[in-house]
Amino acid sequence: MLAMTYRGPQRVRLDRNKPMPEILHPQDAIVRVTRSCICGSDLHLYNGNVPDTRVGETFGHEFIGVVEEIGSDVHKLKVGDQVIVPFNIACGKCTFCKQELYGNCHEANPQATAVGGIFGYSHIAGGYNGGQAEYVRVPYADVGPTVIPAGMDPDDAVLLTDVVPTGYQAAEMGGIQKGDTVVVFGAGPVGIMAARCAWLFGAGRVIVFDKEEYRLEFVRNYAQCEAYNFMSIEDPVVFVKRTTDSLGADVVIDAVGAEAAGSALQTFTGRKTLMQAGSATALQWAINSAKKGGVVSVVGVYGPTANLVPIGNALNKGLTIRGNQASVKRLLPKMIEHVQNGIIKPKSLITHRVPLEEVADAYRIFSDKLDNCIKPVLIPPSARI
């Protein structure tokens, strides 16, 4: 079958002879992919910043498709169902799944305990092949996959696998109260969605920072928020203080993660030499921009090793810091409802539809922010008929 494969930092290619996935466990399903996205988190893998990313892996944790085959212990799905597949692989039985912490399942990732299993996200997240392919093995098929409601546009559905719930959970973890000022660092797809969802919790003001003008213009239009280019202001933290009566924001969301720009020191230590778990510039800014007693919500992905993070400031300011991978399964019913009611319009984020065969070019376009790219979706040949 056709599948994207990783060959090294900034090198991916279409493998035409990747073996077809097989049922390896009675609760597995095989899904034929109809849409898969490239996520900002994939770029950390693409750039070689996530340890234990092995040559030959297929990335892709955002995908939808059609059930082609089911294992002997799958009862809720049937062959032919069109499904949204959450990016987290969750057993539904462990103590964490029972708390609806599906992103923290303890029965899906032998290689690490800090993170659960994720499709196509290195061996740190379980070593699973992902959905940037024609077919995918989906474990625990009765737990995660959800049948796409009749009439839902597949381009809306595919963004419910990660971007929409992650952006929503970023706002939710902020505990936004009516009238709060919310600052979002990063105007990528998740940052855009976090800014949009902040309003759903009753934010009084939403401010977004990024360095790409086209993304700022997009987020202003999509999320009806204020948006500023941090390259054109001296210091985003001072800017936030000045615009919030010198107190800071009630809630600050880090939607950037390990490859933040904006600090030469962080870039050198975190991105170029991998001496820390990625460049923590956005996290620095988030902690320092928050009001005393405020909340910092982290959904940007960082690596596993040490970070130069101003934890002293977090202590002195009495901050609450929350972070997690989104529990997609928990949020899906509400997200589907919001899409069906026209409150969230996910497919507006998709700017590029690319044949799977051109996956290397799609990665370059998204990675280098070429052609005003916000979100690329890959379409396998069988889904183009």
Add this chain to the structure above:
Amino acid sequence: MENRPVDYNTINGWGIDADPKNDPTYPMRKRSNENHEGYNWDRPPLQPVNIEVLHSIERPNVTAVFGTSAPPRGLSGMIRRYAFKYGEGSFAHWLPLVLADRVDVVEGIIEDLKSGHIPNIFAERGMKAQWKYDRMGLLQSVAVAAVITTAAVAWFRRK
């Protein structure tokens, strides 16, 4: 485009999910007594372990399911096995994994060549797209690489 003050009352869905109880400064966990029973839930059936699966020393076993995308191999595999002797909080775990990834890339090229496949680095790096949308950037990168290579060659020759 200018930033304008937003009248949030005009925003579709404003406040629809507002909940005064969702206040993370007063965390309330969803817990029950069974959460204190430790690692003894009713585990799903176990996937047969018929490939080499490295597992964190912070857990007693492999998980009920696991991925099979790229089992450890060659020199990179040896380094990975070494890394998995250490806990997830240790540099001795992560830094060897970073090293193993780089070794793995070289092994991947050797594997390609052995199988008669010459990797098209230009295509794998998406240069067609960069040529189309960022020609100047690509030319600059090539020029910088050429200067660095020339300087390196000259320096080694002088020695």
